[in-house]
Amino acid sequence: MTAVPRPMHLAVLCPGADDAAVPADPRSAGRIDFAFFERLARTAERGLFDFLLLTGGELLTGGEGLCPPEHGERGDSPDPVGRPEPITLLSALAAVTERLGLAATAAPAVNEPYELARRLASLDHLSGGRAAWHVATAADPRAGENFRRDGPSGRADRYAHAEEFVRAARRLWDSWTPDGVPRRLAHSGRHFTIAGEFTVPRSPQGHPVVIHAGDSADAREFAASAADVLVTRHGPPAAGTSRISRASGPDARAPGPDRSRAAQDRSPGGLRVLRKAAFVLGSGDAEAQERAAEIRRQRISPQCAIRALERIWGRDLSAYDPDGPLPAIDPGPAAAPGAGGPSGTAARWRALAEAKGLSIRQTVIETSGRQSFIGTPRAVADAMADSVARGAADGFVLTPSPAPGGLDDFVAQVVPLLQERGVFRPRYTGATLRSHLGLPEPVWNG
Numbered sequence: 001m002t003a004v005p006r007p008m009h010l011a012v013l014c015p016g017a018d019d020a021a022v023p024a025d026p027r028s029a030g031r032i033d034f035a036f037f038e039r040l041a042r043t044a045e046r047g048l049f050d051f052l053l054l055t056g057g058e059l060l061t062g063g064e065g066l067c068p069p070e071h072g073e074r075g076d077s078p079d080p081v082g083r084p085e086p087i088t089l090l091s092a093l094a095a096v097t098e099r100l101g102l103a104a105t106a107a108p109a110v111n112e113p114y115e116l117a118r119r120l121a122s123l124d125h126l127s128g129g130r131a132a133w134h135v136a137t138a139a140d141p142r143a144g145e146n147f148r149r150d151g152p153s154g155r156a157d158r159y160a161h162a163e164e165f166v167r168a169a170r171r172l173w174d175s176w177t178p179d180g181v182p183r184r185l186a187h188s189g190r191h192f193t194i195a196g197e198f199t200v201p202r203s204p205q206g207h208p209v210v211i212h213a214g215d216s217a218d219a220r221e222f223a224a225s226a227a228d229v230l231v232t233r234h235g236p237p238a239a240g241t242s243r244i245s246r247a248s249g250p251d252a253r254a255p256g257p258d259r260s261r262a263a264q265d266r267s268p269g270g271l272r273v274l275r276k277a278a279f280v281l282g283s284g285d286a287e288a289q290e291r292a293a294e295i296r297r298q299r300i301s302p303q304c305a306i307r308a309l310e311r312i313w314g315r316d317l318s319a320y321d322p323d324g325p326l327p328a329i330d331p332g333p334a335a336a337p338g339a340g341g342p343s344g345t346a347a348r349w350r351a352l353a354e355a356k357g358l359s360i361r362q363t364v365i366e367t368s369g370r371q372s373f374i375g376t377p378r379a380v381a382d383a384m385a386d387s388v389a390r391g392a393a394d395g396f397v398l399t400p401s402p403a404p405g406g407l408d409d410f411v412a413q414v415v416p417l418l419q420e421r422g423v424f425r426p427r428y429t430g431a432t433l434r435s436h437l438g439l440p441e442p443v444w445n446g
Contacts, residue, residue, distance in 0.1 A: 005423045008388045009272060009395030009437060011101075012044045012407060014054045032084055034092060040404035041093045044100055047411035048425050050436040051101025051132055052093070053211070053231075053397060054086045087119045094127035101433035103132035103211055108165035109158065113192055117169040120208045121200040129204030129432030133169075134211040135227065137162045137219075159218050164189045166210060166226045174445050176202045205432040206441040213276070228439055229272045231397050272437050275393040277372035277384075278401060281409050285375055292374045295401050296365050305361035308368075312339045312346055322361040326353050372396075377409075381417035388423060 014037060037054075044052050086104035093102055102123065106116055116133075124131035137158045168187050175185040175198040182201075187194040212223045213231035223230035280295060282288030300308070302322035309327070310317050314335030317327060331339040331346050339345045353363045373380040387393060400406030418424035434441060 005385070005421065006388050006394075007425070007438070008385065008418060008423045009274060010047070010049045010424070011051045011053055011103075011274060011395070011397045012040065012049055013276070013397050013399045014040055014052055014403070034089075036404055037089060037093060038096055040400070040407060041097050041100055041102075043404065043407045043411055045097050047407070047415045048428060049100060050395070051103050051130075051209075051433055053103040053105070053132075053134055054090060055105045055134065055136075087123055090131075091123055091126055094123065094130065097130075099130070099428045099431065099436075101130045101132055101209065101436060102127055103134050103209070105134040105136050107136040108162045109137075111165075113165050113168035113187075114172060114194060114196070114198070117172040118198070118200055120169075121173060121198075121203050124203035124205060124208050125200065129434070131203070131205075132209035132211055132229075132433055134213065135162055135166060135222075137212075137214070137222070159222050161191050163222060163226050164191045168192050168194060170207055170442070170445075172198045173202065173207045174442075176200075178202055178444050202444070205434045206444070209433050209437065209439065223271060227271065228434075229274060229437065231274050231276055232393070233276055270439070272394045272439065274395045274397050275372070275387075276399065277396045278369075278399045279373040279380055279410060279414075280371050280401075281375070281377055281380060281413060283376065285379070288374045288376065292371050295371070296368055300361060300365045300368060302361055305364040308364045309360055312336050312349070314339065320360060323359045326350055326360055326363060377413035378417055381414050381421065384414075385418060385421050385423045 041052050086106070090102040090104050093100075104120070104123070106120075108116075120131055120133050168189070171185060171187055172194075176182050180201055182197055184197050185194060209229060210227045211229040211231060212219060212227040214220070214223075215232050220230070280288050280292040282291055305322045306317055306320060309320070312331065312335060313327060313329075314332040315327075315329070320327060326346075326349060331344070336345065341347065349363050349367065352358065352366060353360075356362075356366070358366060373383050375383070384396065388395065398407070398410065400410065415424065419426050428436065430436060
């Protein structure tokens with residue numbers, strides 16, 4: 001008997017308005033113009049993608065986009081156009097799409113369970129069951145300056161706060177019975193006390209889909225206990241397989257003093273694991289590699305190169321020429337972890353720059369992340385299908401470059417090849433995001 005290929009899930013990451021990691025398509029409107037987002041959403045739906053994920057910046061390290069990026073005290077932020085509020089934008093995209101899932105980034109640290117649960121439930125109703133929530137726990141402490149309170153402090157506290165936040169939101173979504181009867185809710189926990197009545201009936205897919213992004217043990221545990229989808233960094237298939245087993249296998253939910261009740265009770269297969277991936281297509285391997293190198297060069301402007309250097313060295317290096325040599329000084333007290341010492345990042349960068357005769361900017365380009373899939377459309381389709389078949393992931397969150405037009409070629413050239421291999425859907429078979437992902441509707445627990 002021929003084995004049935006594992007189905008592949010595809011999503012697209014819509015970068016923040018200032019995300020220098022994704023060059024803007026010169027044919028597109030500005031990144032805060034609705035046409036930018038509409039084009040990407042329509043292309044993703046034409047390609048039968050599961051969902052579009054809207055973030056305020058880099059997916060695995062950024063938050064909700066509630067403050068501009070920090071670049072010292074020099075006022076050189078490259079964020080002149082601002083960042084749209086995600087749920088407002090996705091509500092507008094719901095009107096120009098029919099099946100595509102719509103995922104908004106929102107940080108528990110700067111929101112309230114009732115208010116955010118209400119907005120997400122409203123989006124789920126307006127979209128016919130296509131809403132999702134990317135729970136961002138990595139919060140920029142400067143974002144707290146825009147609010148009347150400080151967020152959770154340490155990493156462990158952020159995750160405990162976020163887990164209770166999600167639990168409270170799910171209780172709010174369950175406070176209406178499936179047949180439309182509202183019930184009074186009382187929640188009392190370490191971080192939140194809620195007593196009242198929710199104003200939005202149970203949504204078309206029960207709960208909006210919950211997404212979390214991260215690679216740490218804390219992220220895996222949080223996803224295993226509280227999320228429906230885990231997004232990880234791209235990596236080799238073996239590493240991906242290990243991450244899936246830890247996040248969604250029985251070991252991730254084994255009973256223990258540090259395991260939540262939800263994590264212990266989670267049924268196998270109830271978590272989708274997607275890898276964040278970038279792709280570059282070409283008519284041949286050489287052309288694809290050259291395009292990939294050019295995109296990496298576009299990502300790292302002279303200004304970006306100096307900022308990257310400052311994060312490693314922990315010093316103000318604005319006086320250095322990005323086309324000149326790396327600093328001879330050692331990293332300062334504010335340097336990134338692991339930057340100093342004979343085997344630290346700074347030493348490795350110096351050795352690389354000396355061996356290849358690289359400038360500051362060239363060194364940053366050389367050390368920046370490579371695209372996950374580079375080659376002809378068939379080579380990319382084969383590599384993606386093989387990765388899913390090996391169990392490295394259930395699918396991919398793609399970062400098109402340039403955005404939004406970079407997704408057009410993938411949909412036109414790669415998606416048909418994935419369909420030809422039988423690993424990707426030929427059509428949408430359901431109307432809700434949960435149906436796209438093959439996730440069960442949450443059992444009502446009112």
